[in-house]
Amino acid sequence: MYLASTIPAALTENAHTVVRWHETTFSVRSAGEATQRIHSVVTILDELGDEHARTIVGYDKLSKVTELTGVLYDGNGNVIKKLKKSDIDDFSTYADYNLFDDQRYKSAKFPKQPSYPYTVEFVIETTERNLMFYPTWVPQSSEHQSVEQAVFKVTMPKGLTLRYKELNMPGTVALSAAEDGGQHYVWKLLNRPAVEAEPFAPPGRERQPAVYTAPTEFEVQGYRGNLKNWADISRFYYTLNQGRDQIPDDLRQRVAALTADEKTTIGKVQRIYRFLQEQTRYVSVQLGIGGWQTIEAQKVAISKYGDCKALTNYTKALLNAVGVTAYPALVRAGNGQPDVLVDFPSFHFNHVLLCVPTEQDTLFLECTSGHDPAGYVGDFTGNRHVLLIMPEGGRLVRTPTYRATDNVQQRRISIKLTEQGDATADVRTYCTNLQRDNYVQPLYGLSRDEQRSWLLKRITIPAFDLDSYSIREEPGRIPAVTETLSLTVRKWATPSGTRLFVPLNLLSILGPVAPATQPRQSAVHLGASYNFEDSDTITYQIPKEFTPEFRLEPLTIESKFGKYSAHATIEGDKLVYIRRVSMHSGRFPATDYSEWVAFRRQVAKADRAQMVFIKR
Numbered sequence: 001m002y003l004a005s006t007i008p009a010a011l012t013e014n015a016h017t018v019v020r021w022h023e024t025t026f027s028v029r030s031a032g033e034a035t036q037r038i039h040s041v042v043t044i045l046d047e048l049g050d051e052h053a054r055t056i057v058g059y060d061k062l063s064k065v066t067e068l069t070g071v072l073y074d075g076n077g078n079v080i081k082k083l084k085k086s087d088i089d090d091f092s093t094y095a096d097y098n099l100f101d102d103q104r105y106k107s108a109k110f111p112k113q114p115s116y117p118y119t120v121e122f123v124i125e126t127t128e129r130n131l132m133f134y135p136t137w138v139p140q141s142s143e144h145q146s147v148e149q150a151v152f153k154v155t156m157p158k159g160l161t162l163r164y165k166e167l168n169m170p171g172t173v174a175l176s177a178a179e180d181g182g183q184h185y186v187w188k189l190l191n192r193p194a195v196e197a198e199p200f201a202p203p204g205r206e207r208q209p210a211v212y213t214a215p216t217e218f219e220v221q222g223y224r225g226n227l228k229n230w231a232d233i234s235r236f237y238y239t240l241n242q243g244r245d246q247i248p249d250d251l252r253q254r255v256a257a258l259t260a261d262e263k264t265t266i267g268k269v270q271r272i273y274r275f276l277q278e279q280t281r282y283v284s285v286q287l288g289i290g291g292w293q294t295i296e297a298q299k300v301a302i303s304k305y306g307d308c309k310a311l312t313n314y315t316k317a318l319l320n321a322v323g324v325t326a327y328p329a330l331v332r333a334g335n336g337q338p339d340v341l342v343d344f345p346s347f348h349f350n351h352v353l354l355c356v357p358t359e360q361d362t363l364f365l366e367c368t369s370g371h372d373p374a375g376y377v378g379d380f381t382g383n384r385h386v387l388l389i390m391p392e393g394g395r396l397v398r399t400p401t402y403r404a405t406d407n408v409q410q411r412r413i414s415i416k417l418t419e420q421g422d423a424t425a426d427v428r429t430y431c432t433n434l435q436r437d438n439y440v441q442p443l444y445g446l447s448r449d450e451q452r453s454w455l456l457k458r459i460t461i462p463a464f465d466l467d468s469y470s471i472r473e474e475p476g477r478i479p480a481v482t483e484t485l486s487l488t489v490r491k492w493a494t495p496s497g498t499r500l501f502v503p504l505n506l507l508s509i510l511g512p513v514a515p516a517t518q519p520r521q522s523a524v525h526l527g528a529s530y531n532f533e534d535s536d537t538i539t540y541q542i543p544k545e546f547t548p549e550f551r552l553e554p555l556t557i558e559s560k561f562g563k564y565s566a567h568a569t570i571e572g573d574k575l576v577y578i579r580r581v582s583m584h585s586g587r588f589p590a591t592d593y594s595e596w597v598a599f600r601r602q603v604a605k606a607d608r609a610q611m612v613f614i615k616r
Helices: 047-053 230-241 249-258 265-279 297-303 308-321 433-445 448-458 590-607
Strands: 017-030 033-044 054-059 063-073 079-082 088-092 098-101 104-109 118-128 145-156 162-167 174-177 183-192 210-215 217-220 223-226 284-286 327-331 351-357 362-365 385-388 396-398 408-417 423-432 464-474 480-489 494-496 499-503 524-526 532-541 546-548 555-559 562-571 574-583 586-588 610-615
Touching (some): 047 054, 054 063, 223 230, 297 308, 308 327, 351 385, 408 433, 423 433, 433 448
Parallel strands (some): 017 145, 098 284, 408 532
Antiparallel strands (some): 017 033, 063 079, 063 118, 162 210, 217 223, 385 396, 423 480, 464 480, 494 499, 524 586
């Protein structure tokens, strides 16, 4: 039935899998109920495509899996195996951080095959009673995957209208009338070759064909809502959680006393935020109107835990008790997650912050964090749109963006060299904001021994011993970490006769990037992690009687992507090497990729600089 030999040659080029047939049918019965059926057939060409031999479907008390079947075929289309009930696992998403969770998953996977190609077919049908969410159709869902035929069908009943947004689609929707007076919507994608993501390419959403859908009216567990604009979503969320921000009188009096001598809003917010961090902890709670209704603040006051909704609502209640107004803010969170589609209002959020307008600024509080200063959002929720929740209906605003000068790494190193090239090094590194975030998980999530193992993997020196170390968080409104290391480095410098070859950059080498092997298609995208400023000051104590054979000329490299400078000076028996790098995030034309490669190649070469010392 599914002969691999019939796949067009153009669809196997650069592909690990070929989608032979993928049909998603979403049939809306009413504002509160729908059925979704997904029929997929994928031919797997090599072992890098084996992950597609598995399917996972989630469900909870608002959704039910009514069908999950599968068939495995060999390359000639012969049936090898059909899924049995015993082949389907059913498990909870419960984990240590998920204290309450009614979400479950069904998982089915065919065994690894001894030869390629082979084909897997799955049929999944679910009934849905949480129609806040309609499907997003992404038929070409992964890199190195081609598509032979894919179809997306949505049927709306009379009186309900579908909202949709097409991205990167070669064609537009086909409309036809349904028998009951409703409407059929059909999208197709045919013979789409596999693509390989280019390095430093924009997010996949900007390249992949996709159709986003959403309701205009919906119902979930007796709550009805409209979804025509962002204000509608804000009003619905507000109504869903209205009246759940009350706290006990004794707690109200306690926070009032805590902030009694504070005259500014920012001062009150900082004290309340520290109180929150000291008194509560984060757990995931996926309950209540599809996971969108919060636990009451009074319950959080007693239990001392909550998820992002509950802790945000609780903090809002604490601030309200001391006369500070704050608003929940829905956000699409995650490092590298795309921003919400600002022109397509929908419930594509996965997290909640708290927005606090103040006299000087607007603060966003990450209420699930036990260690961030008040107002810091980081790359997880920074530089994106959030939806403010207000009684009258809120609006989209942006969270803070951190500039290169905000994300610094300042490193000072003292190195003592021997004639044999061995060295001891004392290193002090100070990091702020996004650069500090690299230390958060090791600092707060790892034991002392685990921290040491993390450092040993992180330090890129070929041969060294870590004699001692410390990592500590620096107090203040700007998040910062100081790391100190004591190292013994074997054969860091290379002796040769009367000469000693000394590499200058101990820990901060910035490597090159891969050149393009074919004409660049996509823009050059440098994300938030490329907004930084690094400085290294390294002082080498050179063995007695050694003097430099030549001087290192100062070097400056400048481009639209950033600036690099390095110079070295000799002061008696000391060599002082100073290196600075400033990088800028941004979007650049595809034609600039060769310039990006050249800039990184120049920087990488400069970072490998050595000085030669000769014994007199």
